[in-house]
Amino acid sequence: MLLAAAGSATAQSAAAxxxxxxxxxxxxxxxxxxxxGQSYANLRDLCTRIGGRLSGSPQAEQAVQWGKTEMEKIGLDRVYLQEVMVPHWVRGAKERARATGAKGKGIDFNVCALGGSVGTNGKLKAQVVEVKSMAELAALPADKVKGKIVFFNRPMNPAYVETGRAYGEAGDQRRSGASEAAKRGAIGALVRSLSLAHDDYPHTGAMRYEDGVAQVPAAALSTNGADQLSQLLKADSDLTFELEMACQTLPDVKSYNVVGEIRGSKYPDEIITVGGHLDSWDLAQGAHDDGTGCVQSMEVLRLLKVTGLKPERTVRAVLFMNEENGVRGGNKYAEVAKSTNEKHLAAMESDGGGFTPRxxxxxxxxxxxxxxxxxxxxxxxxxxAEFNAGHAGTDIGPLKGQAKALxxxxxxxxxxxxxxHAATDTxxxxxxxxxxxGGASMAALVYLLSKYGL
Amino acid sequence: MLLAAAGSATAQSAAAxxxxxxxxxxxxxxxxxxxxGQSYANLRDLCTRIGGRLSGSPQAEQAVQWGKTEMEKIGLDRVYLQEVMVPHWVRGAKERARATGAKGKGIDFNVCALGGSVGTNGKLKAQVVEVKSMAELAALPADKVKGKIVFFNRPMNPAYVETGRAYGEAGDQRRSGASEAAKRGAIGALVRSLSLAHDDYPHTGAMRYEDGVAQVPAAALSTNGADQLSQLLKADSDLTFELEMACQTLPDVKSYNVVGEIRGSKYPDEIITVGGHLDSWDLAQGAHDDGTGCVQSMEVLRLLKVTGLKPERTVRAVLFMNEENGVRGGNKYAEVAKSTNEKHLAAMESDGGGFTPRxxxxxxxxxxxxxxxxxxxxxxxxxxAEFNAGHAGTDIGPLKGQAKALxxxxxxxxxxxxxxHAATDTxxxxxxxxxxxGGASMAALVYLLSKYGL
Structure with missing residues (x-):
């Protein structure tokens, strides 16, 4: 209702x-x-020739070179790399998990380590206690948690039409489940995948350890796997869960944001940034997350270039490094912009997949x-044409206060x-x-911003 | 712009x-x-247990029984079958096609007969003449067409955002290409598939022979195949094309529309129909075309039933038979409604796939x-909330003039x-x-119609 009202109330001024x-x-x-359009061909290249590209990996570095080369092909005024140190977490050998009940028959589970987790240093073996929320965990008696693996099993809420809202509300389990569990003496955490699909693929994603809290391993179960484990626990709450993960965090690595720009014809000092993130999780090809945002951002420049619509303000495409587990690229970009007194008119981000624009x-x-x-x-x-006030994006977030609009x-x-974040993102x-x-929609708004300012 | 304006101009009256x-x-x-929701589970059943269900086929009859049984499970006031005679076209053995140039090396093509086409009665063998439009065909000298196969190769226009518009504009080639070719003395027609994908799957669909014109076989090429044949013709316009199709039209068969209804609590004589078509082409499972429309229409009734929102007017779900090659079911439904003086308030149709509602x-x-x-x-x-004036649907089309709104x-x-219409509709x-x-959106509007009338 708000949307429609806003649209027509301003239709006349738009016409003016x-x-x-x-x-x-x-x-x-x-x-x-x-x-x-070139987005699709570029995405095929990135996904099938390079594939998954977690920060610090050789593939991430290949992607940096790929991005630079592809931007140079567009014939921009400037293409450059912006150095940034990034975390280097590695998964190691494929993870293994098994639940064994009183009758001794083991059932294997598909699991994956959450990004940033420590490994199990051999086999982790413990009983499992299932909770649906942090509050439920906090209310458990100490002996119900101590020495166990806490299993966070609250599903994303399927009743929301906007799936991002459901993701946001379920995300605490993945992000902070391990530390919350460890505070109560648990030795590991299992988390239901943040997915609305019912399938067998575990979804990874970033988690963080709280300072001063024991670091315990954290893994994701697929949604089907989580349902199955929950069923098994109902029948046998004493079952033993074994988890084996070889993941570890190595020293930080030098990497880069990739930047390309068309200089504004009238107001070159006013900058419009448009970007996606070049890094991805390691399990798949990082197609919708966020190869699509990268190729769309590059396409915005190409579309402006080949249609001859020279922007009056500077338009800059940025392929951010390390959105997934650190946002170091986004932070670096904002820091540099601040320290060099760049005037950012607006920053746009595409990081919700390459689906039909709304x-x-x-x-x-x-x-x-x-x-x-x-x-x-x-x-x-x-x-x-759904133009709503709302959250814009993670990589451009650090520009808040510097750019008039995100x-x-x-x-x-x-x-x-x-x-x-699953093996299916191909x-x-x-x-x-x-x-x-999507690329065209982004280009259209960038064109208007570059012509009229804000 | 119109949409937004309409939305806010009427927001107040809506509130009232x-x-x-x-x-x-x-x-x-x-x-x-x-x-x-039950739409997805119902669709899985229909698609994977019955599959493709062309009018007159045993699968179409299984689908009728399936629809009746599923509607009965919902616990409606009335479920019945409405008899209708339908065409019975059969594809026969898998089609074969090959182009052979002067150098004698043959290249095979994926083809499929268009629905309603005659067979080739053995092998049809002729040279090919490519055209992009009926006008181009009409302008060709007689000797360029006579005895040949006319190849209609105008792509759907990818620049339209609404793909249905592109489908509509390219459709003359499939619907009337064969008769137009025959009028100029051609002995067959090849048609570029009506698809915006670049792939190897031919798309079938209805064609019609004009009265008094020779009936020549008509087949679809995949979009990749059409591009390839066009290339081959550029190199060798004298190449020979061989086509073998065993399709034929058998006598009409008795079939049914499947109807289920909830009687209106206040105005039982005012009817709101909501439907999709139960028949599909034979090449795949008829998932998006139009299994989705059927299960959504059934779901409208189920949603009203289980939420306890008793409609004040009668709501009727109709699974129409024979949309694809005859619209006999849609015509029969309107005929019966007219002859029995039914008062149709509105009729709604879902036949554009089961994608995100707009x-x-x-x-x-x-x-x-x-x-x-x-x-x-x-x-x-x-x-x-995109409520626009526009074409509503094929099966409810015959109700025009009887229902206040389609x-x-x-x-x-x-x-x-x-x-x-391709093998990929699974x-x-x-x-x-x-x-x-989609089912929920349809139910919401049906609920409002049933409460407020028009």
């Missing part, structure tokens, strides 16, 4: 401040994307949100968490048209 | 005519669909369209034609949440 030319230019951007989430003061919403009618013919590209969220899950439409 | 109760009741429908297309007079648009704000939280469920159209292409959200 934009022109028929804008409408035609935006059509040009979409035509180029739909007829000759619109944008705008993180700015109310007046600036309304300014961006003026352009909503121009995106209406492309189904990308803008998150918003696309259909139904399928994202089915494959997010190139074949991406639809060419959905991906290219 | 609907209540907080409506908002809560709609939430109930979505909760039930997202938490315990809204509804409303086919009615302007005042009625505005009445339906009053409810747009209630669907806004679910991302299903309403087409509108969902994301990007992936639909990639798999439409259950695994359907996402559970996208499908269930």
């Amino acid at each position: 401040t934009t022109s028929k030319t804008d409408s035609l230019n935006i059509r040009k951007l979409y035509d180029e994307a739909l007829l000759r 619109g944008f989430n705008i993180e700015a003061d109310a007046a600036t949100v309304r300014k961006v919403q003026r352009w909503q009618p121009l995106l209406q013919p492309y189904g990308s 803008i998150g590209f918003d696309c259909d969220s139904q399928r994202y968490f089915d494959i997010h 190139f074949d899950k991406v639809n060419r048209r959905e991906l290219e439409l | 005519t609907t209540s907080k109760t409506d908002s809560l009741n709609i939430r109930k429908l979505y909760d039930e669909a997202l938490l315990r 809204g509804f297309n409303i086919e009615a007079d302007a005042a009625t369209v505005r009445k339906v648009q009053r409810w747009q704000p209630l669907l806004q939280p679910y991302g299903s 309403i087409g469920f509108d969902c994301d159209s990007q992936r639909y034609f990639d798999i439409h 259950f695994d292409k359907v996402n559970r949440r996208e499908l269930e959200l």
Whole structure:
């Protein structure tokens, strides 16, 4: 209701401040994307020739070189690498897990270490106590937790239409479950995968140890696996769970953000950043998370270039390193921008997958949100006109206070968490048209920002 | 722009005519669909246990019995079959095709007969002439066409955001290509598949012979195959194409629409129909076309039933038979409704796949369209609020003039034609949440129609 109201209330001012030319230019951007878009071919390259690219891995470094080379091909005014030290966590040999009941028959589980977890140093073997929340854990008597593995099994809430909201609400289990468990004397943590699919793939993702708390191993179970373990525990609460993981954290490694830019023709010192993150988890190809955001950001520059729509302000594509387990690239980019007194007009991020566009989430003061919403009618013919105030993104987050507006590209969220951080996040899950439409939507808004400012 | 304007202009009147109760009741429908929806499980059954179900086939009859049984399980006031005679076209043995150039080396092509085509009666062997349009065909000299196979190779226009529009514009080639070719003396027709994907799967679909024109065989090539044949013809315009198809039309067969209804509590004589088509092409499982529309229509009744939202007007789910090659079921349903003086308030159809909902297309007079648009704000939280005037659907089309409004469920159209009428239209292409959200959106609008009328 808010959306529709905002749209029409500002339709007239949009008509006043934009022109028929804008409408035609935006059509040009979409035509180029739909007829000759390069996002899909670039994504195929990144996913199938390099694959998963966790920070610090050889693949991450290949991806840096790939990004630089591909941006150079577009013929930009400047392409460069921005150095940043990143964490280097490695999974090691494939993880193993087994539950054994009183009758001695073992059942194997698909598990994966959560990113940042310590290994088990051989086999970890303990009883399991299941909880649905931190509060439930806190309320358990000490002897129910001590020496055990805590199994966090609260599902993502499927009733939310926006899946990101369900992800956010269930995320504490993965992020801080291990330390919360350790505070109560537990020796390990198992976490139900943050996924709305019912399948056998465990989903990894970042976890963090709290300072001064014992570091215990943490692993994800698939959603089916979590349901199964819960059933087994109902029948035999004394069953023994064995977990074997060889993951470890190595010293930090030098890596890079990859940056390419078209210099603004009128206001070169005003910068519009558009980016995705180049690193991914190691289990799959990092297709929707976030290869799509990278190729779309590069495509924004290419679309502006080949359509001849020279931006009046500087437009910069950034392939951020290390979003997944540290945000070191995003932090570095904001730090450098601050220390060199760069004037950031806006920063846009695509990190919700390469699905059909719905619109944008705008993180700015109310007046600036309304300014961006003026352009909503121009995106209406492309189904990308849901312009709402909201969280924009992780990598551009550190630019808050430096950029007038942070803008998150918003696309259909139904399928994202089915494959997010799991072995299933592969190139074949991406639809060419959905991906290219996203790049075009982003280019359209960047074009308007570069022409009218904020 | 129109959409947003319409939304807010009517927001106040919506607030006046609907209540907080409506908002809560709609939430109930979505909760039930997202938490315990049955569409996905029903679709798995239909697709994997019965599969493709072309009119007249044993599978179509199994599907009729399946639909009746499943509707009976919901506990409706009435479930019945409505008899209708349907065409019975059979594909016969797998089709074969080969192009052979001057150098004698043959290249095989994936082809499939278009639905309704005659067979080749052995091998059809001829040279090929490629055209992009009926106008181009008409302009060719007689000797360029006579005795040849006409190859219609105009792609669907990828620049349209709404893929249905591109399908509509390219469809003449498939529907009437054979007769247009025959009028110029050609002995066969090849048609580029109506798909926006670049792959090796031919897409079938209905074609019709014009009265008094020679009936020549017509087959579809995959999009990759069409590109390849076009390349070969550029190098060697005299190449010979061999086509072998065993398809034929048998006598009409008795079949059925499957109907289930909840009687209206206040106005039982006012009917709201919601339907999809039960028949499908034979090449795949008919998942998105239109198993999804069937299970969603059944789900509308189930959602109303289990949430206790007794409709004030009669709500009827119809699984139409024979949409694909005859629309006999849709015609029969409207005929019976007319002959029995049924009062149809509205008819809704889902036949664009089971993808994420976007809204509804409303086919009615302007005042009625505005009445339906009053409810747009209630669907806004679910991302299903694009209420536009537009074409509603094929099976409910014959109710035009009898029903006050025809309403087409509108969902994301990007992936639909990639798999439409091809071997790839299988259950695994359907996402559970996208499908269930569609059923909930349809139920929400049916609930409002049943409460407020038009």
